[in-house]
Amino acid sequence: MVTLLDYGAGNVRSVVNAIEKSGHTVHMAASGDDIARAEKLVFPGVGNFGKMMQVLGDKGFVEPLLTFLRADKPFLGICLGLHALFEKSHEAPGIAGLGFFTGEVRRFETELSVPHIGWNGISVKKPTSLFSGLAEDEKFYFVHSYHVVPQNPDVVLTRTDYGQSFVSSVAAGNIAATQFHPEKSGAAGLAVLRNFLEPGPEAAIELRDPVRTHLAKRIVACLDVRPDDAGQLVVTKGDHYDVRKNGQVRDLGGPVDLARDYYAQGADEITFLNITGFRDFPMQDMPMLDVLRRTSEHVFVPLTIGGGIRSYTDADGRNWSSLEVAAQYFRSGADKISIGSDAVYIAEDYLKTGKKTGDSAIEQISEVYGSQAVVISVDPRRVYVHDPADAPDQVVIETAEPDPEGRCFCWFQCTVSGGREGRPVDAVTLTRVCQELGAGEILLNSIDRDGTGAGFDLELISAVCDAVSIPVIASSGAGSAEHFLEVFTRTSVEAALAAGIFHRQQLPLGQVKQYLQNKVEIRREGI
């Protein structure tokens, strides 16, 4: 029996699923007594250090946790569950951590995108059974802006490089904690959990210090989901966002089955976009929650859900805040939510007033769940002009792809409602503003390229990458493995997403990875 400490701040479902996948039963700690009685304790944390410590205090968990740790009973902290073990964090000055280890938690100081999101390696510093059976160059999923700085070097279990070398896990006796998410790290992560739950002899892992680890470029499979004409939820795919063929919604398969296939093929992440979410009452869209629940039972890489993340009033007159809507998705297995239309309205308001209200979906959700949980999905379309002066309020670029009229300047107009309505804000400004408001990642689509197989819009992608310091996922237009290489080598995107070529089995995901290996840093799963 494994006890799981859930303080209510995010996706613990995937940790539960991953432990159950290893054949163990999970008991949720509802009180300090549950912690005191636990044989093995797993503490996954997400969100904000200050909020976490406050909830642990309010629930009376601090003393039982310290007693458990001091008794050297098997403990695995994950992410914020690692940070909690230290004395304090720059994320919440003035708030004490558990102080089980001396040292503190600091924000990354690097030129690279922060949060550090994605698959990175580990350099193992001392013998451990935690990584038994794993390849030396295994990668694990990280998503964080802060990292621990222990005072005692003896507790350092692994280090990872991201602009700087940082401590990516610690261990002392039976207490271990990782910055990465084993429950989101595919087969390697499941092996770590199994090794914690059923420890074997300490493996003689070769110490690879001072080998540098590298962040992998991510390959994301995207599933655009909506009801077909008979009301059945299907994965569909459009050209320039038009998902109908001969008047019928294209049906490319069931969302859960397809997500499982892509996981087996080595997808580094899966994104579901509920493409009609903008017009439904999202919380009545229970099938989408069910899709997430069922997917997270079998898929152990990050899951993003977008579509309909906004505040609204339902048919019974009940008001739902965007935070409540997002919370439902997180509880059902999502690791990140993606905001589309609402982000455009939020940015427009902010540009008008120049004031942060704290009320927007971006601010509220990032405050509670962390910026890494908030993705902005942008649906831009090119608008050509003869001269930049023709669009004085927009960021205009000179393009190497003039329109049929020979106009050599364009801006990237944001749209809402699945591309149905153009708005006055451009994609470069939108993404910059959303970052300021707390977004942690940009999913950058292109209506012009969607479904064309003509390659990613490198001009759009470069313009946005230059404007933000958070990770950007390139989307729309992938037609060959070469297109992935092109976007990874000619822009600074951290991930590339495709839909059509994968759904039509025109280019299996594993083949993309095979083509990319030894050309760009990737996670080997699927090759």
Ligand code: 1PR
């Ligand atoms: O506005 O917050 O409700 O979110 C709606 C979400 O649904 C947005 O993320 C928006 O991008 C998405 N969406 C809305 N309508 C469509 C549509 O296709 N009619 N799909 C749509 C967006 C773009 C990508 C696609 C890539 C890659 N689809 O998701 O998967 O373009 O395709 P490709 O590799 O085949 O070129 P809200």
